[in-house]
Amino acid sequence: MIVAVWQRAAASRPPTKENSSSTVVVKALFAAGRGCPTEKAEVISRFEWYFAPRCLGNWRSSSRLALESCRSGLVILLLTALRMSTLPLLPLTCVIADDNEMNRLTLEHYVAMTEGLTLAGSFPDGVACLNYFRAGGTADLLLLDISMPQLSGLELIRILPEPLPEVVLVTTHRDYALDAFELQVADYLLKPLDYARFSRTVDRIRTRRAALAPPAPPVEAAEATFGPEGNTLFLKINNRLTRVNFDDVLYIEAMSVYSVLVTAKHKHIVYSTLKVFEERLPFSHFMRVHRSYIINSRHIEAVEDNQILLPGGHKVPIAKAYQESFFSKLRGL
Structure with a gap:
């Protein structure tokens, strides 16, 4: 697959809208992410000689400025994508709070489908969820309904003990987006929820937490x-x-x-x-x-x-x- 991408890249004189440098970059990234280490190394080694002279939009330009601009931008992007494709998923723990049993079971099913996501607790109301955290329970991610008896999702967020999890509101109501923004929730998902939307949210949270995570323990761990x-x-x-x-x-x-x-x-x-x-x-x-x-x-x-x-x-x-x-x-x- 990767070889074919590069053959199509080399054949373009000059790149068209359908076969532009940026298009080939994307194809190469996806191909490299699925390829073996040897293929990934080949993508990296070929990247500069093909894309650097072209990525600024000038087919004939191969100036040092163009090369340096590419090296500081697209090369870094490519290397980062290739390295991320080989990194293990950051494990996340998750808690669900929703008074609707069907919605709760759906979320539990989505959590079970998602690699690296573990369910730490599932609660039918905000009070039970609050008691879990006050008792020392923790989670990286809280999937939270808004309209619940006794304690709403928005009220729960305001009194959760530190450290706060990443909160994702899952609701049928569109009217609370401003409240969600003020409470700095990670995402605002509308029911009925499909798995693709759920998965994108988890991936975005995982990426952000991975960037903020402390360095791994030294390799000389005993x-x-x-x-x-x-x-x-x-x-x-x-x-x-x-x-x-x-x-x-x-x-x-x-x-x-x-x-x-x-x-x-x-x-x-x-x-x-x-x-x-x-x-x-x-x-x-x-x-x-x-x-x-x-x-x-x-x-x-x-x-x-x-x-x-x-x-x-x-x-x-x-x-x-x-x-x-x-x-x-x-x-x-």
Whole structure:
């Protein structure tokens, strides 16, 4: 496919409206996005010699200015598109709030159809949705109806706790677009909703969040192996093994598919999820206090304003969903 695109490009003398440079650029982008690495490399290597002299609209111009203009614009566009086509999808979690069961089931079906989108909760009204977030629940995306009993979608947005998810209003009403703009919602979708429109919205949100995401953990994240006695962990980076005693661990923090073991002196990035640690740790003094944190209760210095104070000035929040079990275990120590 890519070879054919370039053959058509080279045959045009000069480019017509139907076979212009910009048209061939688009075709090459789509073709390269589906091609193998060798084909993508071929597209990149051929891009400058064909498109650079032509993309400014002058067929015969091959001046340095034209080349530099293309290199600063279209080449960057092409390289970015090719690289993005090989990147994994940014995973997103999603919550739905809609009092209409059929609409809610439709959205749940659309979420299940969308790669990289996981349903964290589905609620029949705004109050249940608000309670989910107040209990420490999180989501990247909130699909929200406007007209709901007791608490409308617009009222819910105004009182949601931080951090706020990306909110997409899904409604039959056209009259709330100004309110949606003032509340800075990510999108405003009208029912009945088709999957193509839904998918474009998710892709746009995913692209924006990916651009704002912090850098990925370093590639030297360690592989973790539990010691035979159960109270130690061996971390392997390249050919080096580092022993970590769990008694020295202040807390463990989730970071995507990684976890961070924090001691008084070091932070160890481990290629293991927080759930794995929660299942494998045999000690009752390690407690889950938040979706993203496990703490070592032996190092607690104080508890203040639903925060656990640890040595070295470390503070770990206690999510509402974990408060009852945490304080119950704390009293039993």
